[in-house]
Amino acid sequence: MIDITIVIVNYKSWNALSECLEALSAIESTRFSFETIVVDNCSNDGKFDTFKTQFPTIRFIENNGNNGFANGCNTGAKAANGAYLLFLNPDTVAGEEAIYELWQTAKNNTDFGIVTCTQVDAYDKKYKEIRFFPSLKTLFGPFRALNRAFSKETVQGNFSEDKNIVFPDWATGAVIFMSKSWYQKINGWNEKYWLYFEDVDICKRVINHHGKVALIRNTSILHKHGGASRINIKTKALTKTEVLISQHVYFQEHSQGLERFVIQFLLLITLLLEKTILAILGCLFFFIPKLKVNIFIFRNLILYYISALSNGTWTSPRATLYTK
Incomplete structure (x- = not known):
């Protein structure tokens, strides 16, 4: 050794x-x-x-x-x-x-x-x-x-x-x-x-x-x-979405009971509200890359929440491929 x-x-x-x-x-x-x-x-x-x-x-x-x-x-x-x-x-x-x-x-x-x-x-x-x-x-x-x-x-x-x-x-x-x-x-x-x-x-x-x-x-x-996390707009949106997803994963792993429910609920509501507003701005100013990326983040986040609901887990869909 x-x-x-x-x-x-x-x-x-x-x-x-x-x-x-x-x-x-x-x-x-x-x-x-x-x-x-x-x-x-x-x-x-x-x-x-x-x-x-x-x-x-x-x-x-x-x-x-x-x-x-x-x-x-x-x-x-x-x-x-x-x-x-x-x-x-x-x-x-x-x-x-x-x-x-x-x-x-x-x-x-x-x-x-x-x-x-x-x-x-x-x-x-x-x-x-x-x-x-x-x-x-x-x-x-x-x-x-x-x-x-x-x-x-x-x-x-x-x-x-x-x-x-x-x-x-x-x-x-x-x-x-x-x-x-x-x-x-x-x-x-x-x-x-x-x-x-x-x-x-x-x-x-x-x-x-x-x-x-x-x-x-x-x-x-x-x-x-x-x-590599900043190669292009879609890659940037993917990595930024994973930051949001990983917050949900962390609190699922390290909180419990009522506290877990409250945190997950507040996190979901605030993220949806914030990313909806930014996605609208991204649509209006699509010619500005820093704003356009929010359209992809919003789409990724919606797909994640649909996956979390249907699969019953907060774990990132990308990670579940390797943790089953």
Whole structure:
């Protein structure tokens, strides 16, 4: 068994992936051993074999479809030989020092179910570190404003700049480091999510198992953000719809009873109202791409609610193909 397996899920993000793999291939560490596995979610664009030839030291797995991020992560983890798993986005660039610090932090703190680090963009600007689990008090604008007002001092104390390690509720799936034992304890990634919120879900399950989600600030990883989810209007509409769908999935998984009913009902009503108005604007100003995309989002959302009603599940129809 080696120390670390790096798992990268790719879907048509070859340009970003090339830079990511070049950085990993350049690492010649004497401090830890690692392997890299790329799971391609059936990009089917002729580039898979090219990359296998270009990066011979990296293992490539071709998935049997665009099965979603969670499925891709689990596929890579099943093939992993490492005692620890680092799930990376293809649009990240990680160096030896960052990987080493993530590994040491996880090794020295076995209650840290997930470790992540500071992420910066191409301009060295930090991404958001303060993240809270979705709930009724954070779901809608007025509720969020009240919650921020009442918790401001606590949040400032918990995330003060002098702390090297802070503990957000959840960490973005672009950089998730965990031991294989923690991965197995929580049964890996939840494949009921096709795209988005699977990172919130996995962190929630770590917390439910009395673990912690830790973010270390003494190192950073470049995250360029974007890629295959923004190829064209229809693809953009699809991914934006999946954000909405995954909210329903999350609350079905992590709420119950009356609370679940109230949240799902309010979410459905507000989304339908908002997307109906935006779709009308999209029809009136169809020549503006940013507005036109709302027509497709509205259509996708209606089809989803019809599917949820007929199948009796909030799970994304795209995900149900792989979770039955």
